[in-house]
Amino acid sequence: MSVSQPITVTVNGDRKTAEVEPRLLLVHFLRETLRLTGTHIGCDTTHCGACTVLVEGVPVKSCTMLAVQADGQQVTT
DSSP, X not given: OOOOEEEXXXXXXXXXXXXXXXXXXHHHIIIIISOXXXXXOOOSSSOXXXXXXXXXXEEEXXXXXXXXXXXXXXXXO
């Protein structure tokens, strides 16, 4: 059983705080927790780039990053 962890992420200029499981991917946090469906899941293999977001201005495939890794960061979808 995983223990939820609090995170605070600034997404598109809005500060968001949530309790997430440590294994939750950033793409699922954006789509399911925050209901921001513009970030797509395209291939499930990390190759297509449909899930790319900017984290602190750097392009990141959000299917390869955990939501807890984005804690304290600025994310642009």
